[in-house]
Amino acid sequence: MAQYLAMTYTADVDWWAPEHAEELAEYRKFGVDHAERITQSAVLHPTSTATVVRVEGARGGQVVTTDGPYAETKEALTGYYLIEAADLEEAVAIAAEIPAAWGGAVEVRPVIAAR
Numbered sequence: 001m002a003q004y005l006a007m008t009y010t011a012d013v014d015w016w017a018p019e020h021a022e023e024l025a026e027y028r029k030f031g032v033d034h035a036e037r038i039t040q041s042a043v044l045h046p047t048s049t050a051t052v053v054r055v056e057g058a059r060g061g062q063v064v065t066t067d068g069p070y071a072e073t074k075e076a077l078t079g080y081y082l083i084e085a086a087d088l089e090e091a092v093a094i095a096a097e098i099p100a101a102w103g104g105a106v107e108v109r110p111v112i113a114a115r
Helices: 018-033 088-095
Strands: 002-010 038-043 051-055 063-067 076-085 105-110
Touching (some): 076 088
Antiparallel strands (some): 038 076, 051 063
16 A cells, blocks of 8 residues: 555644534544544644744754745645555545545645655
8 A cells, every 4th residue: 555645734723622523523533434544643733833944054054934824825734644555546535535635635645655
């Protein structure tokens, strides 16, 4: 089986806030329904908690950090699922069931195994 990273792009919200409980339940259902194919998953904190890291010049240059999101967007990277699937077609079929695909987007990429 190959591995695919399904990255969810949705509204940049606090998923633990009570007003998102119903939608979060849909994500939990997806996780249960596809538990045999999901090897890892996570929800990310809102982009306001992010720190962007850059190195000026090349390796060893000055490290510069910026608090908050890199850019303001309608949709942000809000989570991911690491999926095992026979091929891209199967990974896409699974990704289509992630609630983010219904009102946002899910980006699916094959994972290169570490050596």
